Amino acid sequence: MRSKLYIRTDGSSSIGLGHLVRCIALARMLSNDFEIFFACKQIPDSIAGEIETDGYHLIRLKNDDDLTSILSPTDLVVIDSYELESDYQKSIKLIGCGLICIDDLHEKTTYADLILNHTPGVSPSEYSAQSYTQYALGPKYALIRPAFLNLAKKGRAHIKNESVLICFGGSDSRNLTKLALEVVLGTKRFKKIFVVTGAAYAHHDSVNKIPGAEQHVFHYRNISAEDMAQCMSEVDLCIVPSSGILTEALTSGAKIISGMYVENQRFVFENYKKSNAFISAEDFTRENLTDAVENYFSQEPGTNQQLIDGFSGNRIQNLFQQLLYEKDFALRDLAIGDAELTYKWAVDENVRKYSLSKGKIEFEEHISWLKRKLHDPQCRFYIASFSGESIGTIRFDIADQEAVISYLLDPAYHGKGLGATLLKRGILSFSNAPYFVNRISGIVMRENISSCKTFERFGFAKQSDGENYKYTMYIDDENRKI
Structure with missing residues (x-):
């Protein structure tokens, strides 16, 4: 019988879908070894449907304690949430569970057995952790879905500077998609423009009404990981925020423009920027985004550096298996x-x-x-x-x-x-x-x-x-x- 793995995370139009997306990626890496339960207080129906279609269980929580009440010492628990405090982690450890935290902010004391953070440049010294805590840090532990792992393994042959993909995640409450599309259309230099919006995006009409958008803009809504990976493999430039979608874009070999628009993206943005992973659009103002696009065209055509090799799933499987061995x-x-x-x-x-x-x-x-x-x-x-x-x-x-x-x-x-x-x-x-x-x-x-x-x-x-x-x-x- 497979061991039980509980994943405690949330997502919505207000807090974004990044936590859910990377946790689904993690689940797919581990689905052969565990019976997987998602435990959520907030989750869009479309994502809930995806989780259940994939064969995972979904527990809809009313209170955080609803999860701890059903755990046993043989279980492993993943927490991916900025809201849950250190005491909640401690309560899980006191039950005897193995605890894994996906933590890219390192702001709170952690009681995790394992910390996952695929941001480059992060160090164990930046965490307040325990003597027993292990660290899986950097892009070699990228939490991305199988389609993107496969894309990273394929490599990239060439770049022509003719096509661009714009995606600001599942919700994009600020409608940066529209701003980026206006800037890109204004250059009159791209032959194909792919716009991808997510399940919680509420501004579809605003994108379709932009003058010129009907000519060579292809708007896809809530597409599969496989279709997104295919799009990324075909374009020369990706415009994405410094969230989970940046990590996915890095598998494509395409050039990338990225920036940050909420504070919890700052660490990811700054560390990938130091690694020269993208052309910076800073805070995605119209001026900064326009400058970034001009910077892109001033560079020689060529593939982006490959920070992700496509084998993070194997490494993460081994670490989770190790936590099972401890029992x-x-x-x-x-x-x-x-x-x-x-x-x-x-x-x-x-x-x-x-x-x-x-x-x-x-x-x-x-x-x-x-x-x-x-x-x-x-x-x-x-x-x-x-x-x-x-x-x-x-x-x-x-x-x-x-x-x-x-x-x-x-x-x-x-x-x-x-x-x-x-x-x-x-x-x-x-x-x-x-x-x-x-x-x-x-x-x-x-x-x-x-x-x-x-x-x-x-x-x-x-x-x-x-x-x-x-x-x-x-x-x-x-x-x-x-």
């Missing part, structure tokens, strides 16, 4: 009776390859070393099990208020994301032990790419340490809530 994961104190098993792991060539100590290990030597560690009051040593099978160890050696981590995983369990689970559970267990430290660190060989990525996903800061990297988490940092 069958346990730690206990290591004992001398574990000597034979830990010796077997320590001398395995796949483990030795990334060990900082390269000398040959004899069993008697291993026994003596293990006894010293078990009797050392400045050492905390755990053995991990998964589904009842012992799979690895993690150790904390303490000196000068620093705990240095050493961990290894049975090679038979490599490639499943269990190294991250081992690190997470080790840090949680150690944080409950009676030691006073202000930082946790690990020394990793530069060639050990997997361990480097694991430390980085937990927000450890990286610095060179001779031929190796040293990763450090300052646990007295106000952003870390150990």
Whole structure:
């Protein structure tokens, strides 16, 4: 039986549909692994119909507590909302659920096990999070629908500067669609103009009444992701806001003009702008939009840089699977009776390859070393099990208020994301032990790419340490809530 995944989000003409759209994209990435429930207080009927047609369940909430009342510790919960406070996250964690937050504002303390934010340039240090929080940050974790993932994989051959797509999302309460169309028509340089409006757009007549619009403007309403991806693949320029639709447009290879018109788009706008992902129209005034279009025509024709590779779904699937694995994961104190098993792991060539100590290990030597560690009051040593099978160890050696981590995983369990689970559970267990430290660190060989990525996903800061990297988490940092 598939595990249950609850997605708590909302959308409407007033708050926009971006949260719902990216959550539907997430659901489609995970639909083979989970039974998916959308839990919404606000949702347009058209989007509700799409969710149910896709085979997902829809729970219409009257109160936020309606969701927490039905959760169980085996469930995973995704929150994508600017309105829900930190205490709501905490209430979900207290039930025992795995918690994932889609958070591109990083304004509130989070209790999430995993934070998703596909904006470029964002850093774990910008979040007030927990010691156990992992980060999936940047465009390689783009939450976009399968049609756009496939578009990113195809690549783009050429640009002619003859066609443009205008789309301001599902609602466009300010009717920037009309303004952009007027500016584009005024150039008299595009042979084809595609205008796409969404389910909650209320200004259709205003677009159709613009002088000249009937000549070479194609107006599509509430089209499918597949049709939108096809449009983007055919045009040379996309004019879109710095919201979820910008991420989708980036898969096309087309040139992009983008800007921001509400405050919650600022971070996305500024970070993509720093990455030179688009030509800036700033706040979408007529003057700024006109300047951006002129800037576009002043450039040499060519494809846009590809920030999204189309494989974010695979990466996100692996991270969610890892959260499921945690339900069958346990730690206990290591004992001398574990000597034979830990010796077997320590001398395995796949483990030795990334060990900082390269000398040959004899069993008697291993026994003596293990006894010293078990009797050392400045050492905390755990053995991990998964589904009842012992799979690895993690150790904390303490000196000068620093705990240095050493961990290894049975090679038979490599490639499943269990190294991250081992690190997470080790840090949680150690944080409950009676030691006073202000930082946790690990020394990793530069060639050990997997361990480097694991430390980085937990927000450890990286610095060179001779031929190796040293990763450090300052646990007295106000952003870390150990």
